[in-house]
Amino acid sequence: MKDVKCECGHVNPHGTVLCEACGKVLDERENKDQLLDMRYEGSARRSQTYNKTIVDKIWNFFSSVKVGVWLIIITLLASILGTILPQKMYINLPPDVYYEQEYGWFGKLYYQLGLHDLYGSWWYLLLISMIGISLVICSLDRVVPLYKALKAQRVTRNEGFLKRQRLFGTNHVIDDQDFDIVKKHLKEKHYHVREENGDLLAEKGRFSRWGPYVNHVGLIIFLFGGMLRFFPGMYVNENLWVKEGETTAVPETGETFYLQNNQFILQHYDKNKDKAFEKAIEQAGEVVKNYQSNVVLYKRVGESLPGEKPKLEKVTDYKVRVNHPLTFDGYSVFQSSFRSELKAMTFMLTNKNTNQTFGEMKINFEDPKEKYDLGNGYSVKILNYFPDFEFDKNGDPSTKSRVPNNPAFIFQMISPENPDGEKSFVAIKQTIEPFGDNTYKMAFKGIETKNVSGFIVRKDSTLWVIILGGILFMIGVIQGAYWNHRRIWVQNKNGQIWIAAHTNKNWYGLKREIEKVIEDTKLNMPDDQLQSEQADKGGV
Amino acid sequence: MATISSNLLFIAFILYLVATLFYGGSIKSKKELNEKKETNKWGKIAVVLTIVGFIAQLGYFITRWIAAGHAPVSNMFEFTTFFGMALVGAFIVIYFIYRTTLLGLFTMPVAILVIAYASMFPKDITPLIPALQSYWLHIHVTTAAIGEAILAISFAAGLIYLVKAIDQTKLNKRNFWLEVVMFALVAVLGFVAVSTVFSAAGYHEKFNWTDKHGTVAVVEYTMPAISGPHAGELLTKDGFKPLIEMPAFINAKKLNTVIWSLMAGILLYGLIRLILRKRIAAALQPLVKNIKLDFVDEISYRSVLIGFPVFTLGALIFAMIWAQMAWSRFWGWDPKEVWALITWLFYAAFLHLRLSKGWHGEKSAWLAVLGFVIIMFNLVAVNLVIAGLHSYAGS
Ligand code: HEM
Numbered sequence A: 001m002k003d004v005k006c007e008c009g010h011v012n013p014h015g016t017v018l019c020e021a022c023g024k025v026l027d028e029r030e031n032k033d034q035l036l037d038m039r040y041e042g043s044a045r046r047s048q049t050y051n052k053t054i055v056d057k058i059w060n061f062f063s064s065v066k067v068g069v070w071l072i073i074i075t076l077l078a079s080i081l082g083t084i085l086p087q088k089m090y091i092n093l094p095p096d097v098y099y100e101q102e103y104g105w106f107g108k109l110y111y112q113l114g115l116h117d118l119y120g121s122w123w124y125l126l127l128i129s130m131i132g133i134s135l136v137i138c139s140l141d142r143v144v145p146l147y148k149a150l151k152a153q154r155v156t157r158n159e160g161f162l163k164r165q166r167l168f169g170t171n172h173v174i175d176d177q178d179f180d181i182v183k184k185h186l187k188e189k190h191y192h193v194r195e196e197n198g199d200l201l202a203e204k205g206r207f208s209r210w211g212p213y214v215n216h217v218g219l220i221i222f223l224f225g226g227m228l229r230f231f232p233g234m235y236v237n238e239n240l241w242v243k244e245g246e247t248t249a250v251p252e253t254g255e256t257f258y259l260q261n262n263q264f265i266l267q268h269y270d271k272n273k274d275k276a277f278e279k280a281i282e283q284a285g286e287v288v289k290n291y292q293s294n295v296v297l298y299k300r301v302g303e304s305l306p307g308e309k310p311k312l313e314k315v316t317d318y319k320v321r322v323n324h325p326l327t328f329d330g331y332s333v334f335q336s337s338f339r340s341e342l343k344a345m346t347f348m349l350t351n352k353n354t355n356q357t358f359g360e361m362k363i364n365f366e367d368p369k370e371k372y373d374l375g376n377g378y379s380v381k382i383l384n385y386f387p388d389f390e391f392d393k394n395g396d397p398s399t400k401s402r403v404p405n406n407p408a409f410i411f412q413m414i415s416p417e418n419p420d421g422e423k424s425f426v427a428i429k430q431t432i433e434p435f436g437d438n439t440y441k442m443a444f445k446g447i448e449t450k451n452v453s454g455f456i457v458r459k460d461s462t463l464w465v466i467i468l469g470g471i472l473f474m475i476g477v478i479q480g481a482y483w484n485h486r487r488i489w490v491q492n493k494n495g496q497i498w499i500a501a502h503t504n505k506n507w508y509g510l511k512r513e514i515e516k517v518i519e520d521t522k523l524n525m526p527d528d529q530l531q532s533e534q535a536d537k538g539g540v
Numbered sequence B: 001m002a003t004i005s006s007n008l009l010f011i012a013f014i015l016y017l018v019a020t021l022f023y024g025g026s027i028k029s030k031k032e033l034n035e036k037k038e039t040n041k042w043g044k045i046a047v048v049l050t051i052v053g054f055i056a057q058l059g060y061f062i063t064r065w066i067a068a069g070h071a072p073v074s075n076m077f078e079f080t081t082f083f084g085m086a087l088v089g090a091f092i093v094i095y096f097i098y099r100t101t102l103l104g105l106f107t108m109p110v111a112i113l114v115i116a117y118a119s120m121f122p123k124d125i126t127p128l129i130p131a132l133q134s135y136w137l138h139i140h141v142t143t144a145a146i147g148e149a150i151l152a153i154s155f156a157a158g159l160i161y162l163v164k165a166i167d168q169t170k171l172n173k174r175n176f177w178l179e180v181v182m183f184a185l186v187a188v189l190g191f192v193a194v195s196t197v198f199s200a201a202g203y204h205e206k207f208n209w210t211d212k213h214g215t216v217a218v219v220e221y222t223m224p225a226i227s228g229p230h231a232g233e234l235l236t237k238d239g240f241k242p243l244i245e246m247p248a249f250i251n252a253k254k255l256n257t258v259i260w261s262l263m264a265g266i267l268l269y270g271l272i273r274l275i276l277r278k279r280i281a282a283a284l285q286p287l288v289k290n291i292k293l294d295f296v297d298e299i300s301y302r303s304v305l306i307g308f309p310v311f312t313l314g315a316l317i318f319a320m321i322w323a324q325m326a327w328s329r330f331w332g333w334d335p336k337e338v339w340a341l342i343t344w345l346f347y348a349a350f351l352h353l354r355l356s357k358g359w360h361g362e363k364s365a366w367l368a369v370l371g372f373v374i375i376m377f378n379l380v381a382v383n384l385v386i387a388g389l390h391s392y393a394g395s
Helices: A028-032 A054-063 A065-081 A095-112 A115-120 A122-152 A159-163 A178-188 A206-228 A275-284 A463-482 A507-517 A529-534 B002-028 B041-068 B076-098 B102-118 B135-165 B173-200 B252-276 B280-288 B293-327 B335-355 B362-379
Strands: A167-171 A192-196 A199-204 A235-243 A247-249 A257-268 A288-300 A312-321 A326-328 A331-351 A357-364 A371-375 A378-386 A389-391 A397-399 A408-414 A422-427 A430-432 A440-460 A486-493 A496-503 B205-210 B216-221
Touching: A054 A065, A054 A122, A065 A115, A065 A122, A065 B335, A095 A115, A115 A122, A122 A206, A159 A486, A159 A496, A167 A507, A178 A192, A178 A199, A178 A486, A178 A507, A206 A463, A235 A247, A235 A257, A235 A331, A257 A331, A257 A440, A275 B041, A288 A326, A288 A331, A288 A440, A312 A326, A312 A331, A331 A378, A357 A371, A357 A378, A357 A440, A378 A397, A408 A440, A422 A440, A463 B293, A486 A507, A496 A507, A507 B293, B002 B041, B002 B076, B002 B102, B041 B076, B041 B102, B076 B102, B076 B135, B076 B293, B076 B362, B102 B135, B102 B173, B102 B280, B135 B173, B135 B280, B135 B293, B135 B335, B135 B362, B173 B252, B173 B280, B216 B252, B252 B280, B293 B335, B293 B362, B335 B362
Parallel strands: none
Antiparallel strands: A167 A496, A192 A199, A199 A486, A235 A440, A247 A257, A257 A288, A288 A312, A326 A331, A331 A357, A331 A440, A371 A378, A378 A408, A389 A397, A408 A422, A422 A430, A486 A496, B205 B216
């Protein structure tokens, strides 16, 4: 394909609509319209020029703003679907049960369509990636030609170009000094003024034209950052439970860091102390003020052999609270939840008939003993211990886990009368005496609990990419939205002074500015040809 | 302090009301409403009243902040009031760019409605749960509200455009939908009216009801129950017996409020129609006859341009920073987050559509209206209906 030479002498790339240098209309299709379409300066965009090969077609598809807008709208509508019912990460039952149970046939359908995990679905990700591709292609399609066209523009413009600007006007009589006054005013308004053959081009805010491209690059980087998460090692997200008093290795740190939980603290607002909230607290009942774990962070020193206790060196003390994570070495430890766990249970050996007691025993769940000697010939043996008791499929007692959620015991109670012992099965709120009536029972006395802090351990190496993308995006939108690209041409044509002006947005501001610029001169305010073209339709 | 604060809010409210009357006056007595023309005396008074009102409301905000010890944007009342204040603030800024008092006539009533709506929620100063104790949260919420308020100005300008551009001589699709928008505004007034009436009367009735898990609980209505709860059993003597009973998965109490508000809205709307003897939009038309269409079109577009970056910063970026601190993830697809994203995508689409020729003028004005509907949906429905982490309704 050949380049196009304009009558002004400038050689334009094939496909150019308006000559880059003088603005003459090169593409006849344009001629019909009264006003010029100034988007992208009428430069030669690949997408408008080629449409033969598959690559051309794909390129043209993704570089079209229409397609881009459709992608955005479809994503928007899809996102709405995901907010109708809670997504799977916010439910606490298996999804196949939850949706039908809570929302009936609708919930079932929602689940079957996969809408319960919409934002993680392949087609939602596909939509987002298509937006990403579109962003890359549409930006490339426009930014280079636009840059070239803006760089190649000359001061003196083709008559047709000036006449067909939205703001245009001619003047027959002017004073000699008017030109200088205008120039002075333009400079005061921070215009960059260029002069050639007695013609004038005043321009400002050209950099705002790059705003959209900067913000699209920011978005692309942001999306790329989101993708990085799928690479191993970039993103760690683990739950960590640490009991009070215990020290545990922080997961995914290669057993380098250890966290000791000294105390978990739960505070509520006190309506007597926090007077300002008195009424609200009365309304709401209890309101939590603080979740806090006082922790110590340790680092392992030297190598330790398997099975050996690692040597630890204290790194820091910290109070982990909501909104105040502990951060070290790229990791952050967040306070996320807590639970209470049984620590110990106390029983008293009691004679069922006389209610006389024969000493008490405390079973520590972390270290239950086999036999508790109560003196005077009384003792209790633990024959079996089920920390998380349930009856298994065969109806035999068994345990679900090793966490003492629902402890149960089989005791053998030895007394001077029964040196062989009586057996008793004791679980919370139930006692079974497998061999008939016992003389003694284990009377429940009390429990001790301890808190377990739930942490989230997070390492996110993608964060920097995301932050960079976000910052670039903001710079880009602000650049494009709060500044605009204004050009004012003041030129000698056929012994008249022509004024034409263009801005990519905010015509009102441009008009106000031109009024100021031509103050104290005989120049007339150029007409807004768009307004006169369509006049004021409709209305009263 | 808390009393000073609520008095200041009341003063601001009254000033806004009076200012609106003056905006109306400024238009009646004025021939040319466009560009460069100076504001007349009525208009100047209106603007001064608006600014004084804004300062009073700022006073409310600061004193309440002092009383609570945290920025008052942490429950429905506080947040919505702040949104109303931001709306007035955004109008003042845009006014000084474009100097048209007509915009005030359309913006101030919206702001007044927003503040009136806000004051239907419990006004107690609430303590902050740990997740909300963060500067980032307050920065996020205030910036987001300011962004939304600026975007809402484009709605007001869009309304002016539609009122002027749409032919009212006979009923068609366009003026029907415009009237629906007007009715929606009246319905908000309806909500405010019924809530005020029943709360002034101190109306209460209690029910035992059964939820979808079969648990029996007590629910207290503050308006007579038209829609009763599932398996509801009236506990209050002489209480109003529900006309219809709702299935368990519907929140009958909220639905009841909606029904009452709509009834009041219809009643009010009917009254207005009776007095005006034409559609509301048609009655407003003479007020806008002097403004140029592409001037309001530009105001509307410009507000989106100014508001979009602020909204992005507040509702997405600051929100992500806060979420990262509080929940350890900057994005969690919770409904409120998703709706902020939807709003953002919508305005992104708006800006791109403006790049192509056919989307200036009326279509653009409709988009501005739709954008405001999305913002309101996010503010009202997502908070009250689709509960999420951010939901203020429960606390
Ligand atoms: C969610 C995704 C997107 C966002 C947030 C976004 C944002 C923006 C913004 C803020 C502008 C400036 C508009 C103005 O100043 O009036 C812009 C311009 C633009 N965008 Fe996007 N955009 C997105 C996706 C896309 C896509 C997918 C395309 C591809 C077709 C696209 C093509 C363009 C074009 C061609 C411009 C005008 C450039 C110019 O005036 O030189 N955008 N975009």
